[in-house]
Amino acid sequence: MPLLLVLLLVVFLWMVLTYRARQRVRDCRWRENRGLDTPEGRYFVCMNCGAETFSADNMPPRLCLKGVPDPR
């Protein structure tokens, strides 16, 4: 059953990736900057990695945005 093996590998990889993401969140310290607010939401910048985002619900992101979309 090679399909089962592939499925197992995918699940394992997913667990590793989500674990890493969770580890990253701990290092992230989001600071809000009300001076840079837009109609889209509150401006947040990560003090640790420098990622910037806008939050519609005025809550800091749960995920570190650095390294997820573009690995350098």
Ligand SMILES: [Zn+2]
């Ligand atoms: Zn960060």
